[in-house]
Amino acid sequence: MTFTFDESRFRALWRNADEALQLRHRLEEVLKAQSVSSFDGLGHLLDAVLPKDPPSVARIAGALRLPSGHLERLRNSELDPLALPLEAMALLGRVIGLNPETVAQLMERDHIRFAPMAQGVTARGASGDDPDATLRALIQIWERLASDEAADL
DSSP states (O other): OOOOOOHHHHHHHHHHHHHHHHHHHHHHHHHHHSOGGGSSSHHHHHHHHSOSSHHHHHHHHHHHTSOHHHHHHHHTTOSOGGGSOHHHHHHHHHHHTOOHHHHHHHHHHHHHHHTTTTTTOOOTTOOTTOHHHHHHHHHHHHHHHHHHOOTTO
């Protein structure tokens, strides 16, 4: 089996990852002006942190393995974060520099707004309306992602 290196694909992945890593710096700047607890939910926080230009958002979404439309809808609080895989939410939280408890709390704030509209519907990958179960699942995924990192090598 032969492997051919696709430099253009590598550079695209590099740009996506670099764009996503810039979110941590943007969050640090935002948190100098207001605390994370002042945000109404994950969407409100993402609106303050995500860049405004669609190509940059698309690159970030690519790095998070999410459709860019989903990331935009999260930003606009038009999508229940519990409707998305918890792995994507954990990765988003890790990339921007939050802890799992804060991400779960912000997700729960957004979810509360969607809960009346989705009564009787279970979100894919979600733990229902139990915030503790969601937090436990998110922490478990968070720890798995941390164990996959090569940061301590």
